[in-house]
Amino acid sequence: MIVVDGLRVEAGKSVILDGVDLTVPPGRMLALVGPNGAGKTTLLRTIAGLHRPSRGRVLLEDRPVHSLRPQVLARRIAYLPQDTALSFPFTAYQVTLMGRHPHMGRFALEGAADHEAAEQAMAATGTTRLADRSMATLSGGERQLVLLAKALAQDAPVLLADEPVSALDLRHQLAVLQLLRACADAGRTVLVVLHDLNLAARYCTELALLAGGRVLAAGEPAHVLTPAHLHEAYGVRAVVRRDDVTDSLTVTALETT
Numbered sequence: 121m122i123v124v125d126g127l128r129v130e131a132g133k134s135v136i137l138d139g140v141d142l143t144v145p146p147g148r149m150l151a152l153v154g155p156n157g158a159g160k161t162t163l164l165r166t167i168a169g170l171h172r173p174s175r176g177r178v179l180l181e182d183r184p185v186h187s188l189r190p191q192v193l194a195r196r197i198a199y200l201p202q203d204t205a206l207s208f209p210f211t212a213y214q215v216t217l218m219g220r221h222p223h224m225g226r227f228a229l230e231g232a233a234d235h236e237a238a239e240q241a242m243a244a245t246g247t248t249r250l251a252d253r254s255m256a257t258l259s260g261g262e263r264q265l266v267l268l269a270k271a272l273a274q275d276a277p278v279l280l281a282d283e284p285v286s287a288l289d290l291r292h293q294l295a296v297l298q299l300l301r302a303c304a305d306a307g308r309t310v311l312v313v314l315h316d317l318n319l320a321a322r323y324c325t326e327l328a329l330l331a332g333g334r335v336l337a338a339g340e341p342a343h344v345l346t347p348a349h350l351h352e353a354y355g356v357r358a359v360v361r362r363d364d365v366t367d368s369l370t371v372t373a374l375e376t377t
């Protein structure tokens with residue numbers, strides 16, 4: 121369970137997030153949506169303990185994340201960053217195995233269970249065939265999938281994923297969202313940043329719409345995805361309809377306003 125309470129985050133002189141409240145119980149998958157620069161990445165990084173709030177707090181099972189030791193935090197929260205352009209001098213398998221580090225003692229070597237977890241995570245993300253490839257030679261989408269494998273190998277009850285499908289083709293978009301959905305159904309807490317509102321409405325029972333560092337609306341898709349909210353957050357005129365095939369809401373943005 122993640123509780124974000126009255127969060128304010130500043131960087132230099134600018135206020136990036138202000139008055140953000142959010143609760144994600146276990147077994148839920150919440151989509152964080154909103155325009156570029158809304159503060160989605162900053163919110164995820166703050167929940168992951170990488171930014172200190174200037175006001176408010178983030179609670180993980182009733183304990184402030186900023187009071188937890190890094191290794192304890194890494195066993196509880198897996199964070200898949202948005203920026204995957206870094207090229208590591210490691211193979212995809214080595215990177216996936218790094219997800220196991222929070223579970224290992226200092227200076228300890230990986231054991232059979234760690235290798236098994238890494239192999240399972242690669243199989244789940246369809247990256248087994250990339251295992252021996254250098255991260256530097258992978259495509260953006262392949263790198264994104266390997267970093268997801270690393271996050272899954274970490275086996276943490278909370279999974280934060282920042283735009284995990286933005287570089288993926290149609291099939292892999294579905295595969296990753298199905299995988300995250302399965303994680304939530306298995307009892308994990310999943311918070312995922314998505315730009316595609318249609319996918320967000322289809323795979324997540326709850327959405328939070330962030331704009332200008334505040335939560336503009338949160339709740340079920342029908343409550344969040346209204347023409348008025350979309351106008352206010354994105355500056356577009358949009359229509360929202362229910363799709364007969366998926367039985368979920370779809371958004372068509374018609375023009376900028």
Ligand SMILES: Nc1ncnc2c1ncn2[C@@H]1O[C@H](COP(=O)(O)OP(=O)(O)O)[C@@H](O)[C@H]1O
Pocket residue numbers: 131132134136154155156157158159160161162163
């Ligand atoms: N270290 C920083 N210093 C100043 N401004 C920052 C810093 N990090 C992010 N910002 C600004 O905060 C806003 C939110 O950024 P971000 O959280 O990355 O948004 P999103 O992920 O929703 O696109 C942006 O306007 C960005 O330029």
Ligand SMILES: [Mg+2]
Pocket residue numbers: 160161162202282
């Ligand atoms: Mg971002």
